[in-house]
Amino acid sequence: MKPLLHPSIEDVTVEGILHALSDPVRVAIYAQIAASSCPQTCSDFLVVTDKEIPKSTLSQHFKTLREAGLIRSERQGVEMRNLSRCLEIEGRFPGLLPGILKAHQIQLGEAARRTKRPA
Amino acid sequence: MKPLLHPSIEDVTVEGILHALSDPVRVAIYAQIAASSCPQTCSDFLVVTDKEIPKSTLSQHFKTLREAGLIRSERQGVEMRNLSRCLEIEGRFPGLLPGILKAHQIQLGEAARRTKRPA
DNA sequence: TCCCGTAGTTCAGAAATAACGAACTATTGA
């Protein structure tokens, strides 16, 4: 099995980051990894946004996030620990990730309000 | 010909914005429209990032930006004037676009420095 | 040591999306 690919921080591109986070499932995954202090496994996300995700699809999503430079994945025994590279990215592109995550939060809040008080 | 579609600001999504700006050509177009005080036409972008873009492709790129809510396109005589909706978006997702545009600028600056002093 | 269970990756075919040339529509000016 090929070793996992982690781009060095200077190879990370804005387009790559935006593409990785332009998918609702991936941005939800990334937001949780970035918000959590302890690393998250893939299996923590078999259900995202009330939707079941096949594990092969999930694996591809993690690959996309990893190769965009957003997360670092390390094998820890039988499972894979994923943690955010937000500090590195903040050093290179200050404000980018906070802006995206904040916007994501706002959108989540609006959706919650809509379902709570429907019309 | 169908009238152009402009989503109302509450229908604009973070994912849509990120997807629209995850393409190098589109982010370059949008950055120029956002930076310029006067509206820009499609034809201003037949060459972007030193690459010729076929006009049908260009038209699709503008459609993507438009339907993501990033720009407003208005016919003015024979041409189409495009202007940024950044104020509206800033009202809904504060910091999102500035963060992305700033990161884009940083990346442009690095690329320029690399080609000026190669190796 | 040899299975077995769990966690995740890889592969391959199908489905969805994007690119672009050719044909079309809309507007202006001669």
Added chain:
DNA sequence: TCAATAGTTCGTTATTTCTGAACTACGGGA
């Protein structure tokens, strides 16, 4: 009315994404 300019739409081709099935990797018993 005709020609020229600016963009859009359509249809085909190319690329990307999704997902089930098969596979790899590691850990823990018997």
